[in-house]
Structures are given as C-alpha cells and as structure tokens.
Amino acid sequence: MQDEIKNITAILETVSDPEIPVLSVTDMGIIREVKMNGDSVEVIITPTYTGCPAMDMIAMNIRLALIEKGYRNVIITSVLSPAWTTDWMTESGKQKLKAYGIAPPQTPSGIPSDGTIACPQCHSTNTRCISEFGSTACKALYQCNDCKEPFDYFKCH
Amino acid sequence: MMNADNNLVNYLLHLADTTLILSQRNSEWCGHGPVLEQDIALTNIALDLLGQSRNFYQYAAIVSGNNHTEDTLAYLRTEREYKNLLLTEQPNGDWAQTILRQYLFSQFQYLYFEQLQYSADTQIAAITAKALKEIKYHVRWSSEWVIRLGDGTEESKVRMNAAIITLWPYTGEMFMPASYEQTIAFRGIGYDCSELKEIWQQKVKTIFEEATLIVPEKVFMQTGGKNGTHTENMGYILTELQYVQRAYPNCEW
Ligand SMILES: [Zn+2]
Numbered sequence: 001m002q003d004e005i006k007n008i009t010a011i012l013e014t015v016s017d018p019e020i021p022v023l024s025v026t027d028m029g030i031i032r033e034v035k036m037n038g039d040s041v042e043v044i045i046t047p048t049y050t051g052c053p054a055m056d057m058i059a060m061n062i063r064l065a066l067i068e069k070g071y072r073n074v075i076i077t078s079v080l081s082p083a084w085t086t087d088w089m090t091e092s093g094k095q096k097l098k099a100y101g102i103a104p105p106q107t108p109s110g111i112p113s114d115g116t117i118a119c120p121q122c123h124s125t126n127t128r129c130i131s132e133f134g135s136t137a138c139k140a141l142y143q144c145n146d147c148k149e150p151f152d153y154f155k156c157h
Numbered sequence: 158m159m160n161a162d163n164n165l166v167n168y169l170l171h172l173a174d175t176t177l178i179l180s181q182r183n184s185e186w187c188g189h190g191p192v193l194e195q196d197i198a199l200t201n202i203a204l205d206l207l208g209q210s211r212n213f214y215q216y217a218a219i220v221s222g223n224n225h226t227e228d229t230l231a232y233l234r235t236e237r238e239y240k241n242l243l244l245t246e247q248p249n250g251d252w253a254q255t256i257l258r259q260y261l262f263s264q265f266q267y268l269y270f271e272q273l274q275y276s277a278d279t280q281i282a283a284i285t286a287k288a289l290k291e292i293k294y295h296v297r298w299s300s301e302w303v304i305r306l307g308d309g310t311e312e313s314k315v316r317m318n319a320a321i322i323t324l325w326p327y328t329g330e331m332f333m334p335a336s337y338e339q340t341i342a343f344r345g346i347g348y349d350c351s352e353l354k355e356i357w358q359q360k361v362k363t364i365f366e367e368a369t370l371i372v373p374e375k376v377f378m379q380t381g382g383k384n385g386t387h388t389e390n391m392g393y394i395l396t397e398l399q400y401v402q403r404a405y406p407n408c409e410w
Contacts, residue, residue, distance in 0.1 A: 047287075050209050051207050131194040131198055
C-alpha cells in the first residue's frame with residue numbers, strides 16, 4: 001500500500017497548476033493527503049485562495065490523471081482547514097517559479113517593503129510594488145527599477 | 158427527517174448574501190476602473206468575496222437539507238429572502254463611494270472574522286480563518302485609498318465627504334444583531350456583533366483622521382437587510398445576477 005501511495009504521488013507530480021503551468025499541484029502544496037481504501041483512492045486537496053477559480057479544474061485534472069493510469073474509483077475531497085500557506089510550496093517549486101519569471105514568496109508574510117524582492121530577470125533587489133493585486137489572486141505586480149521589467153511576485157500567504 | 162437548524166441556515170445565508178452582493182457590486186467595475194491596476198485590484202477583491210460566499214452557500218445547502226445547492230440559494234431566492242447588509246447593496250457611485258463602501262465593510266469584516274475563526278462550528282471557523290488572510294489585503298488597499306482621496310485634491314475630498322454622507326446611515330446595521338444572529342452567538346457559533354462597534358469606530362476614526370475626514374455623529378441608521386427588507390437597489394441587483402437562471406430555468410454550461 002505504501003508503494004501504491006508512492007505511485008499515486010508520482011502521478012500527482014505530473015498534474016500542473018492551470019494558472020502556473022511550470023508548477024505541479026504537489027509543488028504548490030495543494031495536496032494534503034492521499035488515502036487508499038480497497039480499490040478507491042481519496043486525494044485530499046486544499047484551495048490556495050478562497051476564490052481561486054482554478055480549483056475546480058485542478059480537481060478535474062487530478063481525477064483524469066489518475067483514471068488515465070488505471071485508477072477507477074477516485075474521490076477528491078477539498079478541505080479548508082488548516083488554511084493553505086505558501087510555506088507548503090516546495091523548494092523546487094520556488095526555483096521553478098523563479099525560472100519562469102515569477103518572484104517566489106518570501107517570509108515573513110505580508111507585502112515586503114520596496115527593495116527586498118529580487119527581480120527574476122536581473123536579480124536586482126532594487127524593485128518596487130506597483131499593485132498588491134496582480135494577474136491572479138496569488139500574485140502582486142512589481143517592477144524592477146534597474147532593468148525596468150515588470151514582474152509578478154507570488155504573495156506570501 | 159430531522160428539522161434543519163433554521164437559525165444556522167439563516168446565519169449562513171446572511172454571511173453568504175453579504176459577500177455575494179458586495180462581490181457583484183465590485184464586479185460591475187470590471188473593465189471600468191480608473192487605471193488597469195485598480196480595476197484588477199477591485200475585481201480580485203470581488204473574486205475573494207465570491208469565494209467566501211460560495212463556501213457559506215455550500216455549507217448552508219448542507220445544513221438546510223432540502224436539496225438546495227449553492228446555485229439554487231444564490232439564483233433562486235427572492236429579494237425578501239436575501240439577508241445581506243444594506244451597505245453592500247448600495248450603488249457603486251463614483252470611485253470614492255466604491256472605496257468607502259469597501260473600507261467600511263472590510264474593516265468590520267476583519268474584526269468580525271477574527272472572532273468567527275474561533276467559532277464552535279468547525280466549518281465556519283475554517284472558512285473565516287482562511288478568508289482573514291485575504292481580508293487583510295482588502296482593508297489595507299481600501300484604507301490607503303480612503304487616505305489618498307480624503308487627503309488628496311479638493312475634488313477628491315468633496316467626493317469622499319459626499320460618500321460618507323451617503324453611506325454612513327448603512328453602517329449601524331452591522332452592529333445590530335438579528336434574532337437568528339443572537340441565537341447563533343449565544344451557542345458559541347457566531348459572535349455578538351454589537352461588541353465590535355466601539356473598536357470598529359476607533360479603527361475608522363484613525364484612518365479618517367489621517368485622511369483629514371470627519372466621522373459623522375448622531376446619524377439615523379437604516380436597518381432591515383438582515384431580515385430581508387432592502388433598499389430599492391436590491392431588485393435591480395438580483396435582476397442582473399439571476400437573469401440567466403430565471404430566463405432559462407435549470408440551464409447549465
Ligand atoms: Zn531587473
């Protein structure tokens with residue numbers, strides 16, 4: 001059964017976040033638990049943001065990925081507590097984000113002061129926050145004062 | 158069959174309706190914001206509020222039994238069945254009025270959910286604890302705008318003052334519990350909102366002072382939203398919100 005769960009976890013690592021396709025749902029820390037009960041699989045997920053419109057699609061993609069690999073009885077359960085935090089994002093996930101051009105979340109939580117977030121293009125920390133609300137609920141909009149590139153910052157949550 | 162817990166259902170609907178209606182109002186700005194970043198900010202807030210309302214509706218549907226779903230609760234109830242705060246249904250007006258409505262509500266919602274995260278009802282505790290992380294941004298964004306407009310140009314100050322006169326009479330209701338709220342608070346599931354009046358006033362006063370705005374005194378307060386008696390705005394909001402389900406019953410896509 002441990003092997004079975006390992007197998008399922010490996011499949012989940014291939015399911016990407018529809019809004020940030022370089023990250024898998026495991027990288028995001030959305031997967032809370034995988035349970036086996038006879039031939040049925042239960043995947044327990046948690047939404048990033050309350051209103052995240054990608055959650056329904058994520059649940060469907062997880063189901064499809066598992067069905068494709070031969071699992072017939074797939075249950076996706078969404079739990080709200082404990083509330084998702086960017087601390088659950090994997091280290092490799094943060095690296096992938098950066099390579100994709102999105103500055104990864106920094107601790108402590110909240111919006112960091114200007115001059116602390118590194119530009120994902122030129123790595124300068126001479127950057128400023130343009131808006132705390134960005135292209136999706138999880139991102140804020142920043143600009144680099146050196147290379148002038150605007151970029152997304154994944155908000156610490 | 159066991160009787161549904163009507164007080165809890167009404168309470169959940171009050172929470173769900175309040176967040177849905179403010180979300181609906183904010184989303185009217187989509188594509189009309191003064192600059193792109195602020196258009197995006199307001200629609201992000203609308204999305205957060207919509208997510209909260211869905212969580213409350215889904216839970217209300219379970220508690221009520223009756224084959225309800227989040228969709229039937231949102232799309233098939235009439236004006237008199239909606240229990241949202243009157244403040245949330247007030248028109249967008251100009252940017253000042255939209256900002257002030259958001260600030261007055263978010264400041265209250267933050268204090269209120271801070272208490273609800275310890276609710277004896279684990280689902281309410283989970284929904285509100287999660288929402289708090291988002292509301293913190295709403296309070297900060299809207300309070301910064303209140304300061305910017307109040308302590309801005311002559312024109313922006315005039316508009317802020319007009320917004321205060323328009324919206325203030327709808328703030329008293331937040332601190333006057335309906336009977337279902339009292340019952341739910343007594344059971345340790347809700348919280349007595351009247352307890353938050355003083356701290357809310359202090360918070361608002363601090364922001365208003367920074368914005369060089371004056372907190373009104375002795376204003377007659379409108380009530381009724383929590384029990385389904387709404388201002389004339391409500392019918393128009395629901396007409397738009399529910400149009401598709403009313404015109405094409407049970408349609409899905
Ligand atoms: Zn740069």
